[in-house]
Amino acid sequence: MEATVRKTTSKPAMRRKVIDIKPDTFRGLSVIAASRGTNLKKFIESSLDEIVESYDDAAIYRYLQQTDPEGMEMLSDEEQAAFEKKYDL
Numbered sequence: 001m002e003a004t005v006r007k008t009t010s011k012p013a014m015r016r017k018v019i020d021i022k023p024d025t026f027r028g029l030s031v032i033a034a035s036r037g038t039n040l041k042k043f044i045e046s047s048l049d050e051i052v053e054s055y056d057d058a059a060i061y062r063y064l065q066q067t068d069p070e071g072m073e074m075l076s077d078e079e080q081a082a083f084e085k086k087y088d089l
Contacts (some may be wrong), residue, residue, distance in 0.1 A: 058089060
């Protein structure tokens with residue numbers, strides 16, 4: 001008797017948020033989603049993912065540095081260099 005081993009990949013924790021959408025916006029988003037052959041929920045989720053992916057990482061870092069100073073630790077020279085190289089700073 002052979003055992004089959006399956007790799008299980010757990011989904012990342014998802015968050016739920018109730019949002020208010022104007023009726024005209026809802027209607028417009030529904031039309032766009034339908035024209036792309038998907039449902040509204042999936043269209044909105046993928047659109048939000050695309051916005052975040054395209055946002056400048058350096059801008060996010062600057063914002064976090066200004067608004068969330070807690071936990072700021074000095075980096076070693078190697079860590080600093082790796083970070084700057086990664087984000088073309």
